[in-house]
Amino acid sequence: METEIASELLPFCRIYKNGRVERLSGTEIIPPSPDATNDVVSKDVTYSPEHNLSVRLFLPHKSTCNNHHNSNNNNNNNKLPLLIYIHGGAWIIESPFSPIYHNYVAELVKSANCLAVSIQYRRAPEHPIPASYEDSWSAVQWIFSHADGSGPEEWINEYADFNRVFIGGDSAGANMSHHMAMRAGQEKLNPRIKGVAIVHPAFWGTDPVDEHDVQDVEMRRGIAEVWEKIASPNSVNGTDDPLFNVVGSDSDFSGLGCDKVLVAVAGKDVFVRQGLGYAEKLRKSGWGGDVEVVVEEEEGHVFHLQNPSSENALRFLERFVEFITGSGTDVL
Structure with missing residues (x-):
């Protein structure tokens, strides 16, 4: 087999001259759990036969039990909040089936007593952006095809x-x-989305968003390289593509299709100023919803996934759960 490397982008992938892509992390997968693991059952369902893409569904085990004998739950029915989850990994690595995402979404489902649908999408470099966005939207549409109770x-x-x-x-x-x-x-x-959780968002641009944003030229070049060489080589404006440069571009947020947004940032994350800039831009945009910002000063990028049992990760899980359940600051 051809072993000459055409390009290498650590820690994500190597691309060989014959076109083969070797992912360097985020490749491990675990099967769904039809039997309750940690009080949650899960299964995989194909939503896009055309691209061979699935979603992993997670359901609290007690819901399946309650189905068989009527529990005295407030709604007189079994309806649960629905979380649609889109995994990270620089558009290149990870999947809903990775241990890190399977376990985290299962924990959210158990803690928030919600149904979750975790989306698989085509990844770069084999399928450069916008494939991942198109897939995610088609998954959202597939999920919403169930709104009248007659989906697949x-x-x-x-x-x-x-x-x-x-x-x-x-x-x-x-x-x-x-x-x-x-x-x-x-x-x-339709129906309208209730809320969106934006956690340590990968937003970027050619220029820093403020004087506290990353000024280091090498670091900025490194992030630009991931986008321009691997994730989205077809972007006309490079990192100023409005898909990536959400905060610095002139995109209008006023039509954001939800009622509330949770923005979570970490103080030691390279994207922290982008995340805070996003919340500020949203507040000033004329969009009428509520913005809640959660800052964890002493933590880095996706710390809650890297070390989910840490005190700060557990506290963030609680905030995420409150955002879904409507307890805490949100008055129903």
């Missing part, structure tokens, strides 16, 4: 409360979550 997937028909739909993601997935909410607004997605 029984768990969504039976358990999803379409008045309480949330989209969330981290890093590249947070970037895509924003764009899904923008598209939901433009296309008048």
Whole structure:
């Protein structure tokens, strides 16, 4: 086999001259759990036969039990909030089936007592941007095809409360979550999305957003390289592509198609100023919803996934859960 390396982008991938792509992390996968693991059951369902793409669904085990004997739950039915999750990994690595994402989404589902649908999308470099955005949107549409209770997937028909739909993601997935909410607004997605969780978003641009943003030329070049060489080589404006340069571009947020947004940033994350700039831009945009910002000063990028049992990660999990359940600051 051809072993000559054409390009290498650590820690993500190597590309060989014969076109083969070797991912250097985020390749491990674990199967879904049809039997309750940690009080959650999960299964994989194909949403795009054309591209061979699936979603992984997660359901609290007690919901499946309650189905068989009527529990005295407040709703007199089994409807649960629905979380649509878009994973991170620089558009290049990871999947809903990676241990890191399987375990985190399962924990969210258990803690928030919600149904979650974690989206698989085509990844760069084999499928450069905008494939991942197109796939994520087609998954959202597939999920919403169940809103009247007659979609192809029984768990969504039976358990999803379409008045309480949330989209969330981290890093590249947070970037895509924003764009899904923008598209939901433009296309008048119905029912309306309740909330969007933007966690450590991968937003960037050629120029720093403020004097506290990363000034280091090498570091800025490194991030630009991931976008321009691997993730989105077809972008006309490089890192100033409005898909990436969400904060610095003149894109209008006023039509964001949801009622509330949670923006989470970490003080030692290279994207921290972008995340804070995003929340500020959203507040000034004329969009009428609520913005909540969570800052963890002493932590780095996706610390809650790297070390999920740490005190700060558990505290953030609690905030994420409150955002979904409507407890805490959100008054219903």
